[in-house]
Every structure is written in structure tokens, then in C-alpha cells.
Amino acid sequence: MVTLSLIRSVAQRSHSTLIQDAAGAAALVVMLVVGLHLPAFI
DSSP: OHHHHHHHHHHHHTHHHHHHHHHHHHHHHHHHHHHHHHHHHO
16 A cells, blocks of 8 residues: 555655656667568668
8 A cells, every 4th residue: 555655645746747758668668669660661
């Protein structure tokens, strides 16, 4: 229970940057997928 409350409090404190972090992580995943499929196009 302590871990869950700690994660919840961290998410509440960093709510303003949470969306930016998620967008950055999604961009990294997209670049990884494109990079892995790039040799198939050449």
C-alpha cells in the first residue's frame, strides 16, 4: 500500500510534465519502430 500511495503522490506532483514525458516516450518508440523497419524499405 505504501508503494501505491507513493506512486500516486509522485503522479500528482508531476502532473504538469507527465504528458510531456509520455509524448517523449511515444516519440522514442516510434523512432525505434521506424529505425527497425528502415532496412526493409531500402
